[in-house]
Amino acid sequence: MKKHNFYAGPSILSEYTIKNTAAAVNDFAGTGLSLLEVSHRSKEFVAVSDEARALVKELLDVPAGYEVVFLGGGASMQFCMVPFNLLNKKASYLDSGTWASNAIKEAKFFGEVEVVASSKEANYSYIPKGYSIADDTDYFHFTSNNTIFGTEMRYDPDVKARLVADMSSDIFSRPVDVSKYDVIYAGAQKNLGPAGVTLVIVREDALGHVERPIPTILNFKTHIAKESMFNTPPVMPIYASLQTLKLYKELGGVKVLEKKNIDKAAILYDEIDRNKLFRGTAAVEDRSIMNVCFVMNEEYKELEAEFNAFASAAGMVGIKGHRSVGGFRASIYNAMDKSSVEALIQVMKDFEKKH
Structure with a gap:
């Protein structure tokens, strides 16, 4: 059955992604080695990482001035990394579900957090609307798709503030105007690849404005400079993600x-x-x-x-x-x-x- x-x-995951990844587990890129044991710094895997990042840029029409990185820790790590890198004094958040609420909780460790609107009183059954965002906020954060409650913002908000989105569960499901955003992040395990890697798209000029010191591994600049190779990346999830990206291009x-x-x-x-x-x-x-x-x-x-x-x-x-x-x-x-x-x-x- x-x-x-x-x-x-x-x-x-698509059969294309599973089949190609399974083949690479047996023999990666003709090396005679398994994808599970190959060095992340081998020329064969560096080519995989480079192609994957380039395809993200192509498929989402990422403009100049942005970089794509693959990180560990899931979207939950981004709940911490985003405010670490962007929140200087105050940030604005939309509370539209469980994961948005978790992001708010983490941001409060770094500064003032204004929840501009919430649908919690209605069990998160709708996306809040009609809210305003303070002029002095460092950024506005929203979760585009709420997996637990089945609501989604299938549009790119027009706001004056820097814009950050958790697109973990709907990335690549629709065109996105990346130029409106300063950070987009997405756990792979919905529309990209197996669990274990997180895609992050960062506007470079959004960085370097906070007064606090940032631990090396939590600094977006570190991973941009090292092209996702500051520490050992999750090799197999990145390879599988590349297969999915290649399929998306092939499909149109x-x-x-x-x-x-x-x-x-x-x-x-x-x-x-x-x-x-x-x-x-x-x-x-x-x-x-x-x-x-x-x-x-x-x-x-x-x-x-x-x-x-x-x-x-x-x-x-x-x-x-x-x-x-x-x-x-x-x-x-x-x-x-x-x-x-x-x-x-x-x-x-x-x-x-x-x-």
């Missing part, structure tokens, strides 16, 4: 990916809205095209465990909602084929007929 992988992260780039993602999400939301058993949890205007979150309607709530078992028996993997909210979550990242979404829809229809 075919398995359909709806896990939120680590999540589905992020505009093509965005159209596919919109189409997949639309048919799944249509079924949720139609099916008497289910309802979506995110405000319609803020629905994520990466993480589709839904629950049983109140009168059918006792069927939740049964539906999980029913879907699992049909090959649906990872649709159980985050432990903090319950319900269901179908993560339909770039690597998810429309046929898998259609298979889930059929399972939902079959379960409805049963009840």
Whole structure:
């Protein structure tokens, strides 16, 4: 039976990425060595790192004055690195979910943090709007996609302040105007590669303005100067990420990916809205095209465990909602084929007929 992988992260990877990475684990670039044991400073792997960074710039149309680095520590490390490098006195944050809230918590160690708006009172079911950002803020930070609650900002905010975004779960799902941002960061394990590496895009002239000393390894300048090789990088996740980037280029780039993602999400939301058993949890205007979150309607709530078992028996993997909210979550990242979404829809229809 075919398995359909709806896990939120680590999540589905393309067959292209898995196949090519598996081959390199056996023999990397004709060296006779495994990718798992090759030196990160070998000419073969340096070429991998260089090509991956160049493809990020090409696919996202990164302008001059920006650098791309691959770092460890996940997006959670960026919750610390961003304020370490950019927060001099005050920063502004949008509280739109769990990960945004965690970023706020870390930033408070470095200076004043103004939460410009929050949707916490409504269980983060919508993206806050109509807020203002102080003129004297060092930067404005937002999380573009909220995996746990299924909301997404699929646009680039127009703000006067420096702009920072955590795009861990929707990077490469749509075109981005990188010129509006000073830092974009993203954990790989959604739309790029396996867990273990974090992509960071940094505007160079945004750096060097804080008064505090910055530990060497937490300084963006260090990693830019050393081209992601200050310390041993996560070799295999970077190689796998390169395979994904090559596939994205082959498919036609992020505009093509965005159209596919919109189409997949639309048919799944249509079924949720139609099916008497289910309802979506995110405000319609803020629905994520990466993480589709839904629950049983109140009168059918006792069927939740049964539906999980029913879907699992049909090959649906990872649709159980985050432990903090319950319900269901179908993560339909770039690597998810429309046929898998259609298979889930059929399972939902079959379960409805049963009840």
